[in-house]
Amino acid sequence: NAGVTQTPKFQVLKTGQSMTLQCAQDMNHEYMSWYRQDPGMGLRLIHYSVGAGITDQGEVPNGYNVSRSTTEDFPLRLLSAAPSQTSVYFCASSYVGGLNTEAFFGQGTRLTVV
Amino acid sequence: AQTVTQSQPEMSVQEAETVTLSCTYDTSESDYYLFWYKQPPSRQMILVIRQEAYKQQNATENRFSVNFQKAAKSFSLKISDSQLGDAAMYFCAYRSLYSGNTPLVFGKGTRLSVIA
Numbered sequence: 436n437a438g439v440t441q442t443p444k445f446q447v448l449k450t451g452q453s454m455t456l457q458c459a460q461d462m463n464h465e466y467m468s469w470y471r472q473d474p475g476m477g478l479r480l481i482h483y484s485v486g487a488g489i490t491d492q493g494e495v496p497n498g499y500n501v502s503r504s505t506t507e508d509f510p511l512r513l514l515s516a517a518p519s520q521t522s523v524y525f526c527a528s529s530y531v532g533g534l535n536t537e538a539f540f541g542q543g544t545r546l547t548v549v
Numbered sequence: 550a551q552t553v554t555q556s557q558p559e560m561s562v563q564e565a566e567t568v569t570l571s572c573t574y575d576t577s578e579s580d581y582y583l584f585w586y587k588q589p590p591s592r593q594m595i596l597v598i599r600q601e602a603y604k605q606q607n608a609t610e611n612r613f614s615v616n617f618q619k620a621a622k623s624f625s626l627k628i629s630d631s632q633l634g635d636a637a638m639y640f641c642a643y644r645s646l647y648s649g650n651t652p653l654v655f656g657k658g659t660r661l662s663v664i665a
Binding site: 468470475476477478479480483493523525527536537538540542543545 | 555558582584591592593594596599640644646652653654655656657658
């Protein structure tokens with residue numbers, strides 16, 4: 436049981452380049468989300484999804500795009516990378532509501548934009 | 550919107566001693582979950598302990614326990630018999646119980662150092 440798999444673990448981009456961070460989970464979780472972690476800022480929500488075909492913005496969505504075509508996958512796209520997007524990115528998944536709302540996290544992606 | 554505040558950016562504790570990390574939150578809801586996550590240098594987010602707001606009894610997991618004060622909206626984490634492996638960032642987080650589209654809301658974290 437792999438849990439939440441994020442790729443890549445590290446990435447360096449040039450300003451203006453685009454890329455996709457991949458996230459896949461095998462726990463049949465409805466809820467998936469993307470966070471960015473910056474020093475002193477905790478984890479801030481970028482985008483989230485409560486099921487296939489449904490996505491919504493979080494606290495810091497600008498410069499990022501998401502889609503959810505399957506329950507398993509929730510990729511995060513950087514359309515035109517900027518140095519301000521240098522961060523560690525986490526994907527998380529969980530069931531929606533109810534008695535079991537524990538979130539499971541991927542191992543994170545350290546992204547540097549130069 | 551819910552907010553979570555961790556007022557201690559850094560804490561330190563001697564090995565084998567006890568330390569308490571503070572967390573307060575703001576919400577108008579009556580039913581919710583509270584969590585403490587540990588993030589060691591490996592970067593992995595690890596669930597330490599969970600508390601359901603409708604339960605009066607404080608949650609415990611081995612050396613980890615919480616002091617949940619619902620009226621005061623306080624949720625502190627106590628680590629007993631601290632070990633070197635406890636050194637990490639600790640995040641307090643909140644999630645609504647019934648609203649399916651609400652995410653985890655995190656505090657800014659407390660970095661815990663354990664001194665041998």
